[in-house]
Amino acid sequence: MGASVALHLALRGARDVVLADRAEVASGSTSKAMGGVRQQFSTAAEVRLAQASIRFFEELRPPLFQQVGYVFLATTDDGLAELERRAELQRSLGVPVERAAVPVGVLSDDVRGAVACRQDGVADPVGVTRELVRRARALGVVLREGTDASELDRDVLVVCAGAHSAELVEVPVRPLCRQLLETAPLDLPDALPMTVEHETGFHFRRSHGDSRLVLAMADPTPRWGYATEVDETVYDDRLARLAHRLPAAAGTRIDRAWAGLYDMTPDAHPIVGRVEPGVFAACGFSGHGFMQSPAVGAALAEEILTGTSSFDLSPYRLERFERGAVFPEEVVL
Numbered sequence: 001m002g003a004s005v006a007l008h009l010a011l012r013g014a015r016d017v018v019l020a021d022r023a024e025v026a027s028g029s030t031s032k033a034m035g036g037v038r039q040q041f042s043t044a045a046e047v048r049l050a051q052a053s054i055r056f057f058e059e060l061r062p063p064l065f066q067q068v069g070y071v072f073l074a075t076t077d078d079g080l081a082e083l084e085r086r087a088e089l090q091r092s093l094g095v096p097v098e099r100a101a102v103p104v105g106v107l108s109d110d111v112r113g114a115v116a117c118r119q120d121g122v123a124d125p126v127g128v129t130r131e132l133v134r135r136a137r138a139l140g141v142v143l144r145e146g147t148d149a150s151e152l153d154r155d156v157l158v159v160c161a162g163a164h165s166a167e168l169v170e171v172p173v174r175p176l177c178r179q180l181l182e183t184a185p186l187d188l189p190d191a192l193p194m195t196v197e198h199e200t201g202f203h204f205r206r207s208h209g210d211s212r213l214v215l216a217m218a219d220p221t222p223r224w225g226y227a228t229e230v231d232e233t234v235y236d237d238r239l240a241r242l243a244h245r246l247p248a249a250a251g252t253r254i255d256r257a258w259a260g261l262y263d264m265t266p267d268a269h270p271i272v273g274r275v276e277p278g279v280f281a282a283c284g285f286s287g288h289g290f291m292q293s294p295a296v297g298a299a300l301a302e303e304i305l306t307g308t309s310s311f312d313l314s315p316y317r318l319e320r321f322e323r324g325a326v327f328p329e330e331v332v333l
């Protein structure tokens with residue numbers, strides 16, 4: 001997120017832009033992310049941010065972005081009705097979501113229906129971030145790794161510190177631990193889309209650059225806090241779910257697993273904009289910030305430099321929490 005804001009500030013001609021990371025760029029949640037890029041959310045506020053970012057990913061092309069689509073499967077009539085309701089909202093905003101066939105190789109016996117968006121896909125979060133940083137530096141942005149942002153002499157501070165943002169400015173952002181599991185190499189169908197079970201939230205994608213799968217599902221009990229240990233007790237359950245949904249993967253094992261932090265807000269929508277005099281923030285992305293970073297970077301840079309943004313940032317303002325606004329995003333995978 002910081003790399004995107006810095007790049008867009010530079011593209012608009014801002015001088016003396018410093019991209020500071022107290023560790024290394026792309027070492028935080030971005031390095032742990034699934035890399036899913038989808039426009040299929042349950043609220044217009046989230047759809048719009050992902051929608052405004054999709055062109056950027058398309059232009060990156062493979063291997064940084066693979067436009068393999070995102071398929072949501074419903075195994076109940078209620079689930080299918082909910083997917084249809086969401087698809088209607090998404091289509092009304094211009095996202096091409098349609099009823100879809102179950103992907104090749106995916107078990108369909110218990111599936112009542114599926115919806116898909118072929119524009120969605122999977123990206124390489126670290127590779128994309130490095131590309132943003134490369135472009136930003138080419139325009140004069142100074143990269144300072146190993147530097148705490150609070151130590152910088154600055155006119156304007158932009159807080160993009162992920163789950164650690166509340167250490168720099170007062171924002172209701174809390175860390176939530178989430179983990180990803182990677183299987184052994186498999187014989188997979190070509191162009192397997194990101195496949196999501198609507199009712200359980202279990203989902204998987206082909207891993208970046210090889211024939212493994214990366215699996216994810218919310219923990220049985222949410223793990224709030226900064227600890228990022230892998231919980232191995234769920235492996236058998238996740239492998240059983242995978243064997244059921246993708247029979248070709250039966251018998252595989254988990255070769256690697258890692259955990260990272262979601263930066264959660266009370267309504268699962270981000271905080272974007274001015275938060276104090278001279279301080280702006282882009283944080284609280286609640287598990288789906290990587291895919292929104294192109295639009296957020298562009299909009300926030302415009303607002304910082306001109307005082308206003310042509311992209312409507314009003315749903316993401318910090319002040320909404322004072323008014324008790326609640327319009328929670330439901331598709332937090």
Ligand SMILES: Cc1cc2nc3c(=O)[nH]c(=O)nc-3n(C[C@H](O)[C@H](O)[C@H](O)COP(=O)(O)OP(=O)(O)OC[C@H]3O[C@@H](n4cnc5c(N)ncnc54)[C@H](O)[C@@H]3O)c2cc1C
Pocket residue numbers: 001002020021022023024025026027028029030031032033034035036037147148149150160161162163164165167168178179180259260261262282283285286287288289290291292
């Ligand atoms: C398991 C998992 C799966 C995910 N899957 C997806 C997905 O499929 N799609 C998607 O869009 N999103 C996904 N996300 C969410 C996504 O990773 C984040 O929303 C996004 O990466 C946030 O980017 P960021 O730049 O805001 O934060 P980060 O990537 O965490 O970067 C923040 C940076 O700030 C630095 N920092 C912290 N404090 C300071 C300080 N005081 N001074 C200077 N630097 C500081 C850190 O070192 C870090 O490098 C996932 C997250 C996890 C954990």
